[in-house]
Amino acid sequence: MTLSRREILQGITFGTASAVATGAASGAVASGVAPSEYPDAPPAAVAMLYDNTRCVGCQSCVSACVEVNKTLVNAPLPGIHHTNQELNATTKNIIKLYKPADGKSYAYVKQQCMHCVDPACVAGCMFKGLQKDPVKGIVTWNSKVCVGCRYCEIACPYHVPKFQWQGFNPKIVKCEFCKERLARGLQPACTSVCPTKAVVFGKRTELIAEAKQRIREYPGKYYQDRVFGEIEGGGTQVLYLSKVPFEKIGLPDLPPESMPEKYLKWQKRVYSYLAVPTVLYASMVAVIRGNWKAHQKHMIEAEKSTGLRSQL
Amino acid sequence: MIDQWERNVPVYDVPIWTRPFIGLCGLGGLAILFVSYRELAGLGPASGMNDAYAWGIWKTFNTMTLTGLGSGAFAIGVAAWLFKKKNLHVVMRTACLTSFLAYLSGLALLGVDVGRPWNFYWVFTPWRWNLHSPLLEVAVCMPTYAMIPLLLENFPPFTDWLYSQKPQYRPYVKKSEEIMIRFYPFIVGLAYLLPAMHQSSLGALMLLGGDRVYPLWQTPWLPILYVWAAAFLGFSCVAGTLLFCSLVWKRPIDRDVLVEMNRITAGLIGTWLMFRFADILFRGVINLAFKFTIYAGLFWMETLLLALALWMLLDSSRLRDPRLMFHAHLMAAVGGMLYRFDPTTLAFQPKPGAFYFPTPIELFISVGFVALAIAAFMFLVKVLAILPAPMRLWYSMEARENKSQRLAAITAAD
Numbered sequence: 221m222t223l224s225r226r227e228i229l230q231g232i233t234f235g236t237a238s239a240v241a242t243g244a245a246s247g248a249v250a251s252g253v254a255p256s257e258y259p260d261a262p263p264a265a266v267a268m269l270y271d272n273t274r275c276v277g278c279q280s281c282v283s284a285c286v287e288v289n290k291t292l293v294n295a296p297l298p299g300i301h302h303t304n305q306e307l308n309a310t311t312k313n314i315i316k317l318y319k320p321a322d323g324k325s326y327a328y329v330k331q332q333c334m335h336c337v338d339p340a341c342v343a344g345c346m347f348k349g350l351q352k353d354p355v356k357g358i359v360t361w362n363s364k365v366c367v368g369c370r371y372c373e374i375a376c377p378y379h380v381p382k383f384q385w386q387g388f389n390p391k392i393v394k395c396e397f398c399k400e401r402l403a404r405g406l407q408p409a410c411t412s413v414c415p416t417k418a419v420v421f422g423k424r425t426e427l428i429a430e431a432k433q434r435i436r437e438y439p440g441k442y443y444q445d446r447v448f449g450e451i452e453g454g455g456t457q458v459l460y461l462s463k464v465p466f467e468k469i470g471l472p473d474l475p476p477e478s479m480p481e482k483y484l485k486w487q488k489r490v491y492s493y494l495a496v497p498t499v500l501y502a503s504m505v506a507v508i509r510g511n512w513k514a515h516q517k518h519m520i521e522a523e524k525s526t527g528l529r530s531q532l
Numbered sequence: 533m534i535d536q537w538e539r540n541v542p543v544y545d546v547p548i549w550t551r552p553f554i555g556l557c558g559l560g561g562l563a564i565l566f567v568s569y570r571e572l573a574g575l576g577p578a579s580g581m582n583d584a585y586a587w588g589i590w591k592t593f594n595t596m597t598l599t600g601l602g603s604g605a606f607a608i609g610v611a612a613w614l615f616k617k618k619n620l621h622v623v624m625r626t627a628c629l630t631s632f633l634a635y636l637s638g639l640a641l642l643g644v645d646v647g648r649p650w651n652f653y654w655v656f657t658p659w660r661w662n663l664h665s666p667l668l669e670v671a672v673c674m675p676t677y678a679m680i681p682l683l684l685e686n687f688p689p690f691t692d693w694l695y696s697q698k699p700q701y702r703p704y705v706k707k708s709e710e711i712m713i714r715f716y717p718f719i720v721g722l723a724y725l726l727p728a729m730h731q732s733s734l735g736a737l738m739l740l741g742g743d744r745v746y747p748l749w750q751t752p753w754l755p756i757l758y759v760w761a762a763a764f765l766g767f768s769c770v771a772g773t774l775l776f777c778s779l780v781w782k783r784p785i786d787r788d789v790l791v792e793m794n795r796i797t798a799g800l801i802g803t804w805l806m807f808r809f810a811d812i813l814f815r816g817v818i819n820l821a822f823k824f825t826i827y828a829g830l831f832w833m834e835t836l837l838l839a840l841a842l843w844m845l846l847d848s849s850r851l852r853d854p855r856l857m858f859h860a861h862l863m864a865a866v867g868g869m870l871y872r873f874d875p876t877t878l879a880f881q882p883k884p885g886a887f888y889f890p891t892p893i894e895l896f897i898s899v900g901f902v903a904l905a906i907a908a909f910m911f912l913v914k915v916l917a918i919l920p921a922p923m924r925l926w927y928s929m930e931a932r933e934n935k936s937q938r939l940a941a942i943t944a945a946d
Contacts, residue, residue, distance in 0.1 A: 344740050346668040347654040368647020371667050373586035375740040382583050385576025390647040483739040488664050505721035508613050512717045532688035
């Protein structure tokens with residue numbers, strides 16, 4: 221493979237051949253992805269694979285999520301445990317039903333944070349309140365740092381992060397891949413309870429291989445014989461197989477480049493090492509100093525001619 | 533008689549406590565009451581914001597739009613100091629004060645808007661910064677600009693006032709002015725670099741909005757268009773303010789300075805319009821402007837307002853008519869503000885069914901903070917020498933007994 225400019229620069233900056241080697245290795249992992257300035261998933265990245273041909277819509281994953289994450293149960297009547305329609309400040313995970321008008325080929329979809337390989341929310345976040353774990357690749361939120369600006373809500377292409385609009389101490393709510401359970405060697409709550417293995421947990425590389433295996437076994441069963449999340453929007457760590465078009469179940473049509481790569485490339489370049497602002501500042505000060513002398517002379521003359529204190 | 537603005541002179545003979553001033557203070561007080569409600573109850577009950585429209589008018593109008601209007605110190609300063617438009621120096625004090633108040637009001641409201649303001653202290657810890665976030669650029673750069681170079685640019689009228697107050701202050705004032713003058717080019721340089729950075733980054737904020745921003749606005753050139761719009765908005769705001777104050781308080785108008793400002797504003801608007809159309813044509817989205825949608829309507833509204841402003845600016849320069857000039861700048865300001873507001877709210881379409889309209893409380897807070905800035909301006913121009921006037925006004929003011937005796941002391945050049 222050819223090295224991108226970024227990778228070569230990295231090699232120069234850190235002065236190690238290993239950085240170049242890692243770049244080459246991670247580039248090879250996501251086969252079919254053109255080498256870019258922006259990162260690939262870490263080699264040990266965790267992932268979920270959701271296959272809606274297997275989902276029966278039992279919502280076990282939803283109640284498991286509520287139980288483990290202790291999100292508020294939104295129950296209008298006693299006995300009904302969860303009635304949220306959308307991801308919101310009390311819902312990190314939800315199962316939705318897509319029912320076309322002709323009544324044929326309905327499909328479920330599980331929605332939660334996609335844990336993008338190059339997340340837009342993390343790219344926008346000021347003080348790294350949202351951060352991507354360098355090993356597992358989980359995107360987590362930090363209450364000690366978050367300012368509550370809600371830029372993540374503006375940036376996320378999947379409309380995932382939600383804000384607690386009530387109260388004086390609001391938080392950002394989104395799936396954090398049950399990081400405490402993972403640390404204890406357990407699976408995320410949702411994948412651990414799924415009775416039909418519609419959503420499974422594993423390493424990202426393994427799950428992509430697994431998804432492709434399923435596509436090979438049943439060609440034509442899945443929409444476009446495609447795994448959503450392998451390359452879409454720079455890749456995600458939640459992968460989807462669907463029998464209906466992805467757009468129908470709320471997965472947007474995204475280009476292979478990530479949001480930060482697509483939209484912030486130039487911002488990043490202009491501000492790299494603050495070189496452009498520094499040069500601009502130096503040249504402006506030089507011009508102003510030249511004009512400043514003439515202005516001071518003019519001020520002194522005005523002071524003499526009018527007898528008034530000069531005004532800056 | 534041809535009037536020339538030669539010196540900054542306070543507004544005399546007008547009482548501070550006028551009815552408009554009291555009204556504006558009342559609006560501001562009401563806003564502060566509502567702010568305490570928002571702090572306790574949260575953003576949900578106080579505002580119309582929701583998860584789809586996570587940013588409301590406090591951010592998108594008061595900060596992202598109105599600081600464009602407050603870019604006068606930046607735009608006119610660049611013209612005066614970098615492009616040697618010498619006759620613009622006399623309006624710099626007005627520009628600096630309007631800018632400072634616009635920024636202060638916008639930044640204060642930003643503090644009300646964010647959900648967890650107590651965490652903002654991380655701004656002082658550079659190792660916490662996410663250097664590639666446009667929002668970080670805004671969050672660091674904007675308060676730095678308002679609190680260091682812009683505040684320092686506003687010192688001279690204040691030191692003038694101190695100088696006039698008591699003779700024993702004078703040595704300190706002189707000393708501080710000497711220090712200030714030594715570092716002035718470096719401060720002024722910063723006062724032009726920082727707004728260029730954060731006014732463009734305000735546009736860059738909407739880039740990550742991606743498909744949510746309608747294609748007529750979503751462009752990689754959004755930062756450049758934003759900072760360019762800030763440039764002509766700054767000019768229009770200062771020229772409009774000068775004209776309005778002169779007409780209301782019956783102060784002489786320097787038509788030469790205003791014509792100069794008109795020409796620069798017209799040039800900025802003209803190039804901006806060409807750039808905007810070139811961008812839309814090259815991206816191949818011009819067909820969207822001819823669809824019967826609200827977005828096409830907004831696009832043409834912006835374009836026509838600015839084109840009309842451009843024509844009126846040139847026409848009023850030819851006729852040298854202050855009233856027409858004022859209307860031209862008003863038109864330019866509305867058009868430019870609409871352009872800066874559209875991609876954030878009106879042409880921002882998160883998903884079907886999403887709806888946002890500010891609640892009355894939200895509107896009151898937004899309007900109240902603007903009212904406070906205007907009230908502060910009205911108060912300060914009566915106390916400090918901000919607004920430009922001919923020299924004869926200074927002398928006639930000085931000659932008047934009592935009213936200007938304190939300020940007359942300024943004239944003693946020691």
